[in-house]
Structure formats: C-alpha cells, structure tokens
Amino acid sequence: MTTTTTAPPARRFRLSWSPRGGSDRLRADRRLGYLLVAPAVVSLLAVTGYPLLYNLWNSFHHENLTDAAQAHTFSGVSNYSKLFSSSDFVSSLTRTVGFMVVSVAFETVVAVGLALVLHKAFKGRGLVRAAVLIPWAVPTVVSALLWKTMFDPRNGFVDYLLGVFHLPGAHTTWLAGEWTSWAAILVADAWKNVPFMAIILLAGLQLIPDDVYEAARIDGASAWQSFRRITLPLLKPALVVALVFRALQAFLIFDVIFIMTGGGPGTTTETLSYFNYHAFLVDTDFGFGGAISISLVVLSLVIAGICTRALRPST
Amino acid sequence: MSAVELDCVAKVYPNGTVAVSELSLSVDDGEFMVLVGPSGCGKTTALRMVAGLEEITSGTIRIGDRTVNQLAPKDRDIAMVFQNYALYPHMTVAANIGFPLQLHGVPKDEIARRVDEAATLLGLEQLVDRKPGQLSGGQRQRVAMGRAIVREPSLFLMDEPLSNLDAKLRVQMRAEVARLQQRVGVTTIYVTHDQTEAMTMGDRVAVMRAGLLEQVDTPQALYDDPDSLFVGAFIGSPSMNLYQARLDISGNASGSIELGGQKLGLPADVLTSRPGLQRYKGRPVVVGIRPEDLSEEDGRSESDGGRLKADVLLVEALGSESLVHFDLGVPIFEVEGTRSAVEDQGDVAPHLAGIGGTARFGPRTTVAVGTAIGLRVGTARLHFFDPADGRAIRD
Numbered sequence: 001m002t003t004t005t006t007a008p009p010a011r012r013f014r015l016s017w018s019p020r021g022g023s024d025r026l027r028a029d030r031r032l033g034y035l036l037v038a039p040a041v042v043s044l045l046a047v048t049g050y051p052l053l054y055n056l057w058n059s060f061h062h063e064n065l066t067d068a069a070q071a072h073t074f075s076g077v078s079n080y081s082k083l084f085s086s087s088d089f090v091s092s093l094t095r096t097v098g099f100m101v102v103s104v105a106f107e108t109v110v111a112v113g114l115a116l117v118l119h120k121a122f123k124g125r126g127l128v129r130a131a132v133l134i135p136w137a138v139p140t141v142v143s144a145l146l147w148k149t150m151f152d153p154r155n156g157f158v159d160y161l162l163g164v165f166h167l168p169g170a171h172t173t174w175l176a177g178e179w180t181s182w183a184a185i186l187v188a189d190a191w192k193n194v195p196f197m198a199i200i201l202l203a204g205l206q207l208i209p210d211d212v213y214e215a216a217r218i219d220g221a222s223a224w225q226s227f228r229r230i231t232l233p234l235l236k237p238a239l240v241v242a243l244v245f246r247a248l249q250a251f252l253i254f255d256v257i258f259i260m261t262g263g264g265p266g267t268t269t270e271t272l273s274y275f276n277y278h279a280f281l282v283d284t285d286f287g288f289g290g291a292i293s294i295s296l297v298v299l300s301l302v303i304a305g306i307c308t309r310a311l312r313p314s315t
Numbered sequence: 316m317s318a319v320e321l322d323c324v325a326k327v328y329p330n331g332t333v334a335v336s337e338l339s340l341s342v343d344d345g346e347f348m349v350l351v352g353p354s355g356c357g358k359t360t361a362l363r364m365v366a367g368l369e370e371i372t373s374g375t376i377r378i379g380d381r382t383v384n385q386l387a388p389k390d391r392d393i394a395m396v397f398q399n400y401a402l403y404p405h406m407t408v409a410a411n412i413g414f415p416l417q418l419h420g421v422p423k424d425e426i427a428r429r430v431d432e433a434a435t436l437l438g439l440e441q442l443v444d445r446k447p448g449q450l451s452g453g454q455r456q457r458v459a460m461g462r463a464i465v466r467e468p469s470l471f472l473m474d475e476p477l478s479n480l481d482a483k484l485r486v487q488m489r490a491e492v493a494r495l496q497q498r499v500g501v502t503t504i505y506v507t508h509d510q511t512e513a514m515t516m517g518d519r520v521a522v523m524r525a526g527l528l529e530q531v532d533t534p535q536a537l538y539d540d541p542d543s544l545f546v547g548a549f550i551g552s553p554s555m556n557l558y559q560a561r562l563d564i565s566g567n568a569s570g571s572i573e574l575g576g577q578k579l580g581l582p583a584d585v586l587t588s589r590p591g592l593q594r595y596k597g598r599p600v601v602v603g604i605r606p607e608d609l610s611e612e613d614g615r616s617e618s619d620g621g622r623l624k625a626d627v628l629l630v631e632a633l634g635s636e637s638l639v640h641f642d643l644g645v646p647i648f649e650v651e652g653t654r655s656a657v658e659d660q661g662d663v664a665p666h667l668a669g670i671g672g673t674a675r676f677g678p679r680t681t682v683a684v685g686t687a688i689g690l691r692v693g694t695a696r697l698h699f700f701d702p703a704d705g706r707a708i709r710d
Contacts, residue, residue, distance in 0.1 A: 209399065209401065211397045211398075211399055211401035212401050212402075212403060212404075214366075214368050214388075214395075214397070214401065215395065215397060215401035215402075215403075215462075216403075216414075217367075217368070217387070217388045217389060218366060218367075218368075218388045218389065218393060218394065218395045219389070219394075219414055219415035219418055219462070219466075220389040220415055220418040220419050221389070221418050222389075225418060229403075229414075230403065233405040234404065234405055236405075
C-alpha cells in the first residue's frame, strides 16, 4: 500500500521536470554535435572552400605569370569570354562529355553484371569479393602506367593476347590513334572503377529481401522479368549513388590521360581537366585557369543534379 | 481448386540436416489444412516444397492431377502469402495485387477489374494508390492476401502470415483469413507455430515435430484424442498436465494410479475403454489431465476415486474463468520440444512451468494461494501415454 501512494508524486515530479532537463540536454547535445563536426568543416573549408574562392577571384583578374605587367588587375569577364569562345574549350568539353557518357554506361552494365555474380552464393565468394576490389585499391597512377605498358605495341600483353588468339587488332599502335587511344583509356578506367561500382551495387542488392524474389517467382516472373521489374527498380538508390560518383569522376578524368596519352595524339584525348592543367601549369595563366576551374565546378553540379533528378525514386 | 497429395516427401540438406522426413499428407479439395509445430519442425520447409521454392530430396507432390516435382513455382498454379508479406516496395497496392495478372498477360482492363474486385473484398479501396511503406501491418497483410486471391489459383500457401501482427489484430485477421478462405473456397495450406491459430482456423490440423508428421485430424479430435504425448502437450492452452505415474490394476475390474504419494482411483470403465492399459499393469505410464478436467472439490460429493490433493501456487483470474496453478508434489513430465513452443505462445507463466499443473476453475472460485485444496479428476477423460515412445495407450 505504501508503495502505491508514493508512486504518483514521483511520476508527477519527473513529468514536470523532464522538459526543462530535456532542453538542457538538447542544447548540450547540439553543442557537442557542432564540436564533433568542427574538424571536418574546418578542413573542408581549408582544402575546398579556400581554393574555390581563390580561383573565383583569379578568374576575374589578370593572373598570367608571363605577363607580370598586368598582374592582379581586374579583368572583368574577359577570362570567361575567352573561354567560351575558345574552340579548344568546346572540343575538350565535347570529348569529356562523350567519354563520360560512354564510360559510365559501359562501366554500369559491367558493374551490374559483376554485382549480380558476386551476390550469388558460391564457394569462395568472400575471397572473390575481396579480390575484385584490388584494382580499385591500386593508385590510378600505377594502374595507368600498368595499362600503358600493356598496350605497348611491341612488348604489351594486349598485343600478345590478340596475336595468340588471332584476333583483329594485333600489332595496333594503340596510343597513336585517336579512337584506339580512347579505347585504351576506357579499358584502363573501367578496370579500376568497375569494382567500386560493383561493390556499391552489391550493397544495394543485399538490401533487397529474398522473399520478394520468391513472391515474384510464384507470381510467374521469369528471371528477366524479375530483374527488370524487381531488381532494377529496387536497385535504383544504389545506382544513383554509383552513377553520380562515377559520372563526376569520369567528367573530371585527368590522371589516366596524363599518363597514358598526355592528351595526345595531338590534342585528341584532351579532356576539360587536362585543358585546365594546361592553362595552369603549362601556360601559367591562373586567371584563365581559374575560369576553367569555376566552369568545371558549375558543370559538375549540373551533372550531379541531372543524375539525381533522372533517377529519383518515384515515391 | 485442387486436392494436394504429399507422398513420402523428404528434404535433406547437403550438410545432412533432415528438415522433413517421409511426410505423407493429403489435403482435400477446398480444405483448410494447418501445419503446426514448434520452430524447426519442418513445417515451413514442407510448405516451400509444395510451392516449389525448395527442391524435394525424395517423394512426390501432386496438386490436382499433376505431379509437380519438376515444375517451377510459376507453373504450379499456386499463390503464397509470406511471413513478411513480401510486397513489392516500389509498386502501389494496385500494382502489387495486379502484378501476377500482368505477368500472365491478362489484358489491362481485366486486370483493373479484378484488382478492384479484390481490393473491395479486402477493404482496400481507399489505399490502392499507396505504396506498401505507407501501410500498417494489417493493411500490408491484406494486400498480400489480395495478391494471392486475384490470381484465382488452385492452391493457397500461407507461411505464418499473421505472426508479425500484434495480438489484437492477429485475432481479427485470423477470423478474416478463415472467412475469406471459406468464401473463395480455394484449397489452403497454412503454416503456423501457434496452436490457437491452428485450432481456430483449420478444417484439419497436421502436427509436426522434428521433420515428422505426428498426427493429422480435426482440431477437436486432436484435442480430445491425441495420438502422442507431443500432440497432447502441444495442443491446448493452458496445456495438458502430464505426470509420470504407476498403474495398478486389481484383477480385471478397477485400478488406480500412483501419483507421487497419492492414489487416484480408476473406475472399471476407464480400463475397459482402454484395453491397452492391461499391458502396463504395475508399470509406469504418463497420465495426462486437461486443466478443465480438474474441478474444485466442494466437499459434498465424496467420491474417493477421482480426487487429488494439491497446494495452490497462483490463481490467475481471467474474468470468465480462473486458472489455478498448483503443486501436486510430482514433477511435471517434460516432453521434448513442447515446453519452449508452449512458452513461446505466452500461455504459461514460465516460472511455474515444470513444477506444477494448471486447473481451469469457475470465475467465482474462492481458492487462495498457499492453501491446500482437493481436486476432483474427470477420470473418464484421462489420457495415458507410454513413457518410452510417447504413444497414446488405447487398445
């Protein structure tokens, strides 16, 4: 009896006390939250925010090391007008977008296939899953050098392989022609990036419950129908993530091209990033380079926007 | 609509685990058959084999007049309701229900008509444009039912379809599913671990244990006349009180059993109706007493035979009745596999399981905890089992 009479006041006390205590705690929680994200925010500002603003400033000024007389003087939008009227910019933009579309499409198809295989239960699956990731873990510089050697017309493995199997394309000087260069770049880029996409897609596949597939089997779906009507739509969120990542990476491609072709032959494999590098470090025109950089940022945002909008889950 | 016939069906996994052994079961056309048993008894595996989701190691399954062993699930003309509903999360309710029709090439307006019909039947008219994520558990359950009935299959398979619902909704859906099945009249195999569900829904109930079929019969027959200790202990809530006892038969007329220190008299008709008991003369048997066959000794009728003394441990007043938990001074006879299953259902106060027994008294009982009471035993309805093989002793 005594316990029942003392219980209600205790509860009432806690009820009236808790909101204030809660807000105190809430405030402390928020403070801790800011504190915890602060290092990330500061480093992001330092490595992304500062260069961005610096380039923005550069792009509106004369900042050419070969023209010290006009250094730091305001130039208006002259860097931008020079850029947009430059045929080099238009052609490198076309090449970049073309490469992005083709490579991402190709890599997505291969990655979906690879993810489906890795999702199946088989002996040694864990080992295969780990092994598949190795190309992704290799630094791009290393993998690009590797592929450059592989595509070597005299000592290259690719040429040897084509010769052994009497396939067309043997004795091709891969990196001497425009389209063969692009093919080599595409292969090198896919080799490195397909595993990354596949692992993201595999994570997406693992989120789809088995019984949904079983229900589809009973409802009368063939393997293809079940892939088209169940797997693909439910994989959409993972596909969006993988596509956005890959599309942006492909749009900004630099290192593979720098090492394998140096933008050549001629300027036939020069992408926007390469064009940008050239303006900065070869022509040492920081104003013009800044304008390219800012354009790259804006275009990247546009691409990310298009990807996420086009593939938005229809809920 | 079709009858279903399982003939010596077995499932052995590559690692040697036997999930189902030699299961033979026939389900009549239009019948509601419930497979019930504790978890791991093979009931779901059996259902999945009928569905074609699990390969059969040996045996034959016939649906209607076709042997379906080699047929893909989609060619078996079945529909299945899954434990987690398995709705397509990216499709609306209407698309979910219509999906099987679409896959079978049914014309669009025909799909719309039949989806509409199913939605109306299940009270889902307002929800057809929603996605499963926006529905409550009970509504999802209905959509899963809708997807099953829209096909007009010859067989429904249901794998614990109510186990994810809360208790109140489960009782409601139990009635709804049973009513729906009666209305559409499609042969149904329904898997559950809940014996109450089995008893209330099934035309017949198949009790399984450790991959083996224990008994198939109507719910009442299972309850009144269990073939084995396991069925006796598993079916019924609160479950049957089981004790090991020694059987004494004097001459050929009457006898008695010794329960701990107490003697329970057995009238002659108890023995004559179970001639098999003669073989157990002077030997141990397991005696089973349903809680409702124990009543309060009111002191007026002094029948020496069917009477036991017990100490009251706990009284649970349920309003319409009172469950009296008592200690007879005899340990309860443990049946492997039933204890956990019964406790799963939350019907027995777990701290009492194993030491005593339960009696079902009227609501106005004045029995108090800690007192000794007399229990009148309905000896005519006692159950006897062989302690070694667990089979019921009858003839």
